[in-house]
């Protein structure tokens with residue numbers, strides 16, 4: 260199969276590239292807008308319909324994995340047009356091209372489509388109620404994919420982190436090393452997801468020949484915690500010294516509504532694809548182990 264990966268320089272894209280190394284059965288074409296000197300990443304702006312179509316035709320693409328997105332949730336409130344273009348319109352472009360080629364699209368979405376204030380694990384068919392520009396545009400992106408007529412798998416994830424790019428793990432590693440004290444909210448509950456495990460799930464779907472099982476799936480690591488719990492675990496496992504102090508979300512005023520309880524129910528992904536999902540604490544340990552070898 261010829262597999263196009265968009266946003267390949269981001270957290271998830273980089274994790275998928277790791278899995279593709281030494282993998283002979285399929286041909287991967289990694290693309291992004293950011294140029295990475297010396298890397299195998301080809302320039303592709305997913306908002307440019309002609310460029311997407313031309314590349315998919317010339318490379319005879321059978322599968323698109325869309326890892327590109329506008330992911331800065333705070334900045335999205337001021338940057339509405341670009342956020343909509345990337346998160347709502349571009350998935351529609353990829354889906355239309357996939358439909359024309361009879362290719363499959365794996366599109367990544369988010370727990371933010373739910374709004375997240377009901378304290379039960381969220382199943383795929385739970386009513387959506389997005390709040391904020393990022394969340395609203397991500398849901399619009401899902402709808403564009405669903406309405407395109409292409410074969411699709413939409414995978415909603417949450418609290419993504421990795422050894423690459425900017426994320427909560429990297430921020431906490433830095434702050435707990437540099438400061439005597441770090442305040443972290445304890446009233447937002449969810450599940451961290453190591454991008455390495457999400458990438459492994461996506462690769463498993465492909466190599467085990469289960470791409471025909473189209474639909475929406477939830478994937479995060481197992482277990483639940485607060486950002487405070489996650490920060491304490493990072494501090495302890497990294498051996499940094501800051502005192503991590505629990506605080507309320509109200510102590511960090513924000514324009515964006517952050518879900519108080521946002522835990523994805525992964526039963527459908529586990530049952531459909533026969534996977535075991537690592538607990539978030541073990542996944543964090545694995546991520547730190549991988550980071551040491553970089």
Ligand SMILES: NC(=O)c1ccc[n+]([C@@H]2O[C@H](COP(=O)([O-])OP(=O)(O)OC[C@H]3O[C@@H](n4cnc5c(N)ncnc54)[C@H](OP(=O)(O)O)[C@@H]3O)[C@@H](O)[C@H]2O)c1
Pocket residue numbers: 265266267268269270271272290291292293303304305306325326327328329330345367368369370397415416417418419420424
């Ligand atoms: N991060 C989270 O906590 C989280 C949680 C749940 C779901 N998700 C979803 O998971 C997916 C992957 O997230 P991530 O954290 O890996 O994202 P990321 O690290 O922000 O990577 C996104 C990539 O897309 C690239 N990009 C930006 N504009 C583009 C364009 N016009 N065309 C092509 N590529 C473009 C970015 O380049 P630049 O860096 O140069 O902009 C970046 O390399 C996204 O769909 C996101 O919504 C993320």
